[in-house]
Amino acid sequence: MGETLALAPDMLKGNQMAASVFEVMDRRTAIIGDVGEELDTVEGTVELKNIHFRYPSRPDVIIFNDFNMKVPSGKTLALVGHSGSGKSSVISLILRFYDPTSGRVMIDGKDIRNLNLKSVRKHMGFVQQEPVLFATSIYDNILYGKEGASDSEVVEAAKLANAHNFISGLPEGYSTKVGERGAQLSGGQRQRIAIARAILKNPAILLLDEATSALDVESEHVVQQALDKLMHNRTTIVVAHRLSTIRNAYQISVVQDGKIAEQGTHSTLIQNKSGAYYKLVSLQQQHLHLHEQQN
Numbered sequence: 001m002g003e004t005l006a007l008a009p010d011m012l013k014g015n016q017m018a019a020s021v022f023e024v025m026d027r028r029t030a031i032i033g034d035v036g037e038e039l040d041t042v043e044g045t046v047e048l049k050n051i052h053f054r055y056p057s058r059p060d061v062i063i064f065n066d067f068n069m070k071v072p073s074g075k076t077l078a079l080v081g082h083s084g085s086g087k088s089s090v091i092s093l094i095l096r097f098y099d100p101t102s103g104r105v106m107i108d109g110k111d112i113r114n115l116n117l118k119s120v121r122k123h124m125g126f127v128q129q130e131p132v133l134f135a136t137s138i139y140d141n142i143l144y145g146k147e148g149a150s151d152s153e154v155v156e157a158a159k160l161a162n163a164h165n166f167i168s169g170l171p172e173g174y175s176t177k178v179g180e181r182g183a184q185l186s187g188g189q190r191q192r193i194a195i196a197r198a199i200l201k202n203p204a205i206l207l208l209d210e211a212t213s214a215l216d217v218e219s220e221h222v223v224q225q226a227l228d229k230l231m232h233n234r235t236t237i238v239v240a241h242r243l244s245t246i247r248n249a250y251q252i253s254v255v256q257d258g259k260i261a262e263q264g265t266h267s268t269l270i271q272n273k274s275g276a277y278y279k280l281v282s283l284q285q286q287h288l289h290l291h292e293q294q295n
């Protein structure tokens with residue numbers, strides 16, 4: 001009896017904790033996946049119109065204040081800007097991880113809030129800033145891009161992503177387990193697997209959030225080649241940290257103070273010596289220069 005009573009406080013705590021876990025599990029998301037118009041085919045025009053946005057968890061911080069952006073079908077738009085300016089947040093809104101406070105995100109001129117979310121996401125490929133892989137084999141991680149793809153499709157996608165060679169070089173090849181979140185692989189390898197997954201999915205709209213962490217020159221080169229193939233003839237919105245990506249974009253947009261501060265091609269923007277783009281690029285080049293001196 002005495003021993004059981006001693007446990008009573010813990011049992012009570014346990015009960016309360018279980019209750020709070022069930023509370024979280026019972027929460028409903030504001031964004032529902034199964035309602036709205038199904039989107040069968042997509043041309044791939046993406047537009048953000050008069051977007052105002054704050055994260056629900058931080059309502060005091062304004063992220064976008066009348067943000068406007070348009071990407072024609074098949075073109076590449078590069079988003080650049082200082083850390084924390086809201087580049088990744090643009091991608092989160094397009095994927096509809098969040099709804100804007102006001103304004104509209106549109107695909108082919110249709111407000112995504114009226115579209116079936118699952119069918120919209122079928123047309124979008126996303127390569128994250130820090131790609132997260134599932135703790136399973138490399139093969140399954142790529143296959144996730146397209147349910148029911150054949151072995152040869154998976155290998156073909158890996159080849160296009162410049163990943164086939166390193167995968168074949170591993171003792172267990174495509175069956176290699178990537179570890180929790182992909183921890184057994186290098187950053188460049190994880191990115192190429194995420195790219196292979198996107199290639200297999202073959203989406204009309206591609207969202208790329210380039211890694212901020214520097215890759216070594218060789219991996220950067222192979223990752224860049226893989227990305228170039230993936231972006232070809234696809235609507236692409238890329239958060240760009242590398243000059244090589246930026247230079248090839250049809251349009252560059254500089255995100256600053258909740259808006260697009262400047263846009264144009266690399267060659268036109270770079271001429272405005274008092275502009276936001278010029279300042280960003282010169283900062284980055286100083287940074288690159290520093291790296292070179294250190295090595």
Ligand SMILES: Nc1ncnc2c1ncn2[C@@H]1O[C@H](COP(=O)(O)OP(=O)(O)OP(=O)(O)O)[C@@H](O)[C@H]1O
Nearest residue numbers: 055057058063081082083084085086087088089090
């Ligand atoms: N899930 C979130 N909840 C609350 N605030 C967030 C969330 N994600 C980002 N923020 C905030 O929104 C602002 C914009 O962040 P975002 O990640 O879009 O910046 P970024 O331009 O992608 O930066 P970086 O170049 O460092 O990746 C920052 O102030 C950030 O702290």
Ligand SMILES: [Mg+2]
Nearest residue numbers: 087088129209
């Ligand atoms: Mg980011």
